[in-house]
Amino acid sequence: MLPKIIILRYRLIILLAAFLFNTLAFSTTVLYTYAQHMRPKYFLKSGKIAGFCHDILLALNEELRSEGIEIRYKNDALMATTEILNALERNEIQIFVGLGYSDSYGRRFNFVKTPLYGMREVFLIRISQHESIYSQRIVNVGVLKGTVPSARVKEVFEGLRLVQFDNIDDAIKALDKGQIDTIYGGALVLGSYVKDNPKKYQLLGVFTDKFYHYVVVNRTVDTNVVTKLERAIKRIHEKRVIEKIIKKNNLGDFVLPGNVVEILLIDWRPYEWYDKVEKRWKGVDVDVVSSVFKKLGFVTEFVSFPWERCLQAMRALAYDGIMSLRKSREREEFLVFPDEPLSTGVDLLFKMKNKQLDISRLENIPEDVVCGYTLGYAYGDWFWNAKFKKEAVATDELGFRMLKRGKIDLFICNLLVAKHLLRELRMENEVEHSKNFGEVMIYHIAFSKNYHGQYLASLFGPELRKFKKTTEYSKILQRYGLKYEDFWSSFVY
Structure with a gap:
């Protein structure tokens, strides 16, 4: 029989080994942070840290617990932004919840790419x-x-x-x-x-x-930890946690969850239009964009202005994206275009049937003929090089109304859009169109030329390409009386 002292020693060794095993198995990576002196993001309530970003931090910790990560305040003090960033850089803290991106910050820190809000x-x-x-x-x-x-x-x-x-x-x-x-x-x-x-x-x-605003970490934080943070942010968006925090703080007029993408568009049936009965945006491009973003974990919100104002808003970086539009050098100065196109179309010349005008060839159209076009649209070179006169109008609908009243002799319009408009205006039997004088128009969704826009474009293009190969895509086309060949038969990838 072993002496009692030896048995006791063995038991202590076993207990110590079990303790060390549990400690290693369930060890937590602690990332320290400071609270910002910035109400309502952070503030003190009864001496304790509270606020909008504090609530997000708590939600992140809930998700990160299973990953063995915890975000912990260094102390209960409120710090100025510059103090926090300096502390982050010298590794006094490792993480901060709620920082806007700038190129200079991007060079100093690592941003978790999925935004918070x-x-x-x-x-x-x-x-x-x-x-x-x-x-x-x-x-x-x-x-x-x-x-x-x-x-x-x-x-x-x-x-x-x-x-x-x-x-x-x-x-x-x-x-x-x-x-x-x-x-x-x-x-x-x-x-x-x-x-x-x-x-x-x-x-x-x-x-x-x-x-x-993003979660940002300093350069010492391991990439595996950054990946886990990314997953946690996506999960709280999926669970609509940040949306609930916004509502709790009654801040819905001022801030949106980071997975909400605001897209500008106009009524341009069948690509996109607002259904006043169903009170929602519809159209082949609307349904495709919504479906692709849903697969990426984003929610789409569509906003409409006159087309020129949409472009102005995108120049001001006021919205996330715009659709459906052609790529041009001018637009690429302020927009990011994914490689994968969204849809296609052809622009044709339209005239009243009772108008004695030969539109079989561009060369046959006299120079004094006036052709209307919609302001801000990007037409092919053949149109701008044609010798006839050109007059800008505000919308396609106004162009056809002016055509009927004899204010203009011709109007240029996308064929699919024209068919829908002419039916609505009860002009389908009064108007005829030319053949296609130019190339097929390639339409895209484009994003703001900033950090988040670049990120959205990098995600959207590959996902759209995959989506076009699915039965879901085919069903969307069928919903609007279209076939795959209607868009892509003459388009070469």
Whole structure:
């Protein structure tokens, strides 16, 4: 029989081994962070950290628990943005929840590419200033040090004198005292002041940059950890957690979940149009875009303006994407086009049947003939090189109405769009069209030329290519009376 002391020693060894095994098996990677001095993202409530981004951090920790990762505050203090970024860079902390992307930050840190939430840059003013601010020659603008809007404001607007602040509380105090005329920043932060003080503050309604906030880590964090963070963010979007946090904080007017993609478009049947009965956007391109983004874990929201205003908004980086449009050198200056096209079409010349005009060949059309075209559309070179006169109109529908009234002699339009419009206008038996004088028009979805737009384009193109090979794609075409050959028979990949 073994002595009791030896048995006790064996038991201690076994217990120690079990403890070490459990510790290693369930060890947690702790990523330290600071809370930002930026209400409503972070603030102190009864001495404890609270806020919109704090709620997101807690949701991330729920998802990361099974991955053996925890995001933990270094302390309960609120820190200025610049202090947080400096701490992140020197590895005092490893992670921060809620940072906007800029090229300079991209060189310093690693951004988890799926965004947490999106918003626009806005101006906050006192309601009592609403009339006077537009007449001021020089506007004193408060900005928050280290934020993306503070770096961009002078690129977007002229005649501004910037005053920098370490935190939002100091900026608001300066606005209230009349030391500055307005504050420029993200709608999440500034919108919360409008929400809490609707009779005191308001936001100025101008097209401004839409940008996103991300989880960001420093260069010491392992790529496997970044991958796990990416998965966790996608899961909380799938579970609509951030949407619920937005509703909980009553911030729906100022911020959107990061998986919501806002796409600009116009009524352009059968590609895209708004069904007033069903109160939703429909069309072959709408259904395809929605389906592809759904597979990627995104939700689409469609927004409509007149076409020229859509292009203007995209130049201002105010929305995520625009459809359906042709690629051109001019557009590539402010848009990112995925390699995979969305749909195709042909542009033809239309005239009234009772109009004595030979349109069998371009050379037969006299130079004094007036042909209408829709402002902002990208037509083929054959059209612009034709010798007849050209007159811009606001919409395709207006063009056909002008054609019927004899205000113009010809109108150029996409064939599929024209067929639908002429039926609606009850003109299908009164109008005839030319043959195709140019190439097949290739239509795309395009994205803002920024960090998130580049990311969306890199995801969307390959997924669209796969989607076109599915029965789901064929069923969408059939829904609108189309076949695969109608779009792609003359298109070579």
